Amino acid sequence: MFNNKNIDDIIQIFKENNLKLTLQRVNIYSYLRSTCEHPTVDTIYKNIKKIIPTISLATVYKTLNTLVDYGLIKMINVCEENFRYDANIDLHGHIKCTNCNKVEDLYLDTNLINSLSIENYDVQNFDLFLYGTCKSCSRELTTV
Amino acid sequence: MFNNKNIDDIIQIFKENNLKLTLQRVNIYSYLRSTCEHPTVDTIYKNIKKIIPTISLATVYKTLNTLVDYGLIKMINVCEENFRYDANIDLHGHIKCTNCNKVEDLYLDTNLINSLSIENYDVQNFDLFLYGTCKSCSRELTTV
DNA sequence: TTCCGTGCAAACAATTTGCAGAATT
DNA sequence: AATTCTGCAAATTGTTTGCACGGAA
Numbered sequence: 001m002f003n004n005k006n007i008d009d010i011i012q013i014f015k016e017n018n019l020k021l022t023l024q025r026v027n028i029y030s031y032l033r034s035t036c037e038h039p040t041v042d043t044i045y046k047n048i049k050k051i052i053p054t055i056s057l058a059t060v061y062k063t064l065n066t067l068v069d070y071g072l073i074k075m076i077n078v079c080e081e082n083f084r085y086d087a088n089i090d091l092h093g094h095i096k097c098t099n100c101n102k103v104e105d106l107y108l109d110t111n112l113i114n115s116l117s118i119e120n121y122d123v124q125n126f127d128l129f130l131y132g133t134c135k136s137c138s139r140e141l142t143t144v
Numbered sequence: 145m146f147n148n149k150n151i152d153d154i155i156q157i158f159k160e161n162n163l164k165l166t167l168q169r170v171n172i173y174s175y176l177r178s179t180c181e182h183p184t185v186d187t188i189y190k191n192i193k194k195i196i197p198t199i200s201l202a203t204v205y206k207t208l209n210t211l212v213d214y215g216l217i218k219m220i221n222v223c224e225e226n227f228r229y230d231a232n233i234d235l236h237g238h239i240k241c242t243n244c245n246k247v248e249d250l251y252l253d254t255n256l257i258n259s260l261s262i263e264n265y266d267v268q269n270f271d272l273f274l275y276g277t278c279k280s281c282s283r284e285l286t287t288v
Numbered sequence: 289t290t291c292c293g294t295g296c297a298a299a300c301a302a303t304t305t306g307c308a309g310a311a312t313t
Numbered sequence: 314a315a316t317t318c319t320g321c322a323a324a325t326t327g328t329t330t331g332c333a334c335g336g337a338a
Contacts, residue, residue, distance in 0.1 A: 020292060020337055041327080056295045061328060063293090077221040079271070081303090082327080095265055112259055116274060118250065121239055123276035127223070130260060132267035164312050164317060185302080200320045205303060207318090225328090226302080 006030060017070050027051055028063045032073055032087035038094070038103040040082045078103055078129045093128030099137035106130065150174060161214050171195055172207045176217055176231035182238070182247040184226045222247055222273045237272030243281035250274065 010029055014021050027048050032039070039047070045060045064085060067073040075083045078096045084103065086094075091113065093106035106128070117123050133141065154173055158165050171192050176183070183191070189204045208229060211217040219227045222240045228247060230238075235257060237250035250272070261267050277285065 022293060022337075024294070054295075057327095058296075058329080059294055065329090066293095075223070077223075079219070079221075095262060095267070097265070098268070106262065112256070115256055116272075118239060118274060118276075120279045121241070121274065121276045122282055123239070123274050124242070125275040127271065127273040127275075128260075129271040130262060130265065130267050131269040131271075132262075132265045135264045138266055166311070166318060168319070198320080201302095202304080202321075203319055209304090210318095 006033065013072065017072070019066070019070065023052060024048070024055055024059050025063050025066075028060065029067060029072065029087065032067075032085055036088075036105065038076060038084040038086050040084050042082070044085065076103075076127065076129070079131065091126075093130065095130040095132065097134040097137055098131050099133050099141065102134065104134075150177065157216065161216070163210070163214065167196060168192070168199055168203050169207050169210075172204065173211060173216065173231065176211075176229055180232075180249065182220060182228040182230050184228050186226070188229065220247075220271065220273070223275065235270075237270075237274065239274040239276065241278040241281055242275050243277050243285065246278065248278075 007026070007030065010026055010033070011021060014025070014029075019025065028044060031044065031047055037043070041057075041060060041064065044064070045055070045057050048055050048060065064073070064075075068075055071089065073085050073087045074089055076086055076094060077083050078094060086105075088105060091108075093108055094103050095106045096103045108128070113126075116126055151170070151174065154170055154177070155165060158169070158173075163169065172188060175188065175191055181187070185201075185204060185208065188208070189199070189201050192199050192204065208217065208219075212219055215233065217229050217231045218233055220230055220238060221227050222238060230249075232249060235252075237252055238247050239250045240247045252272070257270075260270055
């Protein structure tokens with residue numbers, strides 16, 4: 001089920017943060033680290049339920065909030081009702097295909113990031129979300 | 145109460161979009177056009193209530209959704225539970241002071257906007273939110 | 289043994305919906 | 314006169330909370 005390297009990393013990270021190692025937490029965090037789909041709470045819940053059928057939605061919420069508080073994951077909102085979660089905490093943006101709704105990571109070059117600094121503000125963080133149509137959707141849309 | 149130029153513009157815009165001219169709508173849209181505070185639904189509701197005490201929250205929601213659907217206003221989410229609304233639909237970003245929570249408009253130079261185009265995607269829109277501390281808050285925070 | 293996390297159910301908050309009456313065209 | 318909007322209340326959805334029990338340290 002688990003890749004050992006990955007699980008060792010997670011144990012290490014939890015210990016550093018004085019977070020108790022529970023099956024629920026490890027699975028949620030591990031799942032988030034393994035996916036690049038930027039899942040919503042609902043998707044996370046459904047996936048973890050396959051492994052831990054007794055898990056409750058409240059636990060998923062509590063765990064996600066804890067992981068956000070400890071800076072281990074990030075919440076993103078790409079023009080949607082719901083938030084999505086991302087275990088990739090490197091400075092990066094996101095691009096959403098407005099047709100198929102997938103959200104991909106977007107690495108920005110350092111110059112661009114630097115040029116985001118603004119007069120009058122001490123900028124600590126940013127969210128950059130691009131919206132458009134991905135290649136396969138464009139193809140599909142023009143063919144029809 | 146109303147600036148005539150402004151109200152004339154709004155009447156014109158509503159007519160172009162076949163939107164019925166109602167007191168509620170005109171006031172909500174006019175209020176959004178007059179403010180640069182990026183208010184939440186609740187703030188909008190409270191402010192419009194001063195002018196139309198009988199207005200209901202449901203009407204505020206319905207009106208905002210209509211205006212969004214017609215592309216007259218935009219919803220933004222700057223890492224908050226609630227959405228904020230902006231009647232400025234020019235391509236621009238936002239910067240939020242994480243201390244006083246104010247949200248300001250951020251005009252980006254064209255080069256920067258152009259450099260946001262991405263391989264594999266036909267980019268149509270973007271959200272850029274910067275987070276940091278504004279000058280007056282920085283001063284306040286270092287003085288204490 | 290202490291403390292924290294989990295799971296349940298209830299509570300809460302934000303938003304949407306259905307519908308009758310009112311206002312706009 | 315036809316259509317659309319408003320305002321109320323109820324419904325829905327997403328999220329949080331309180332608490333007793335269970336598991337991790």
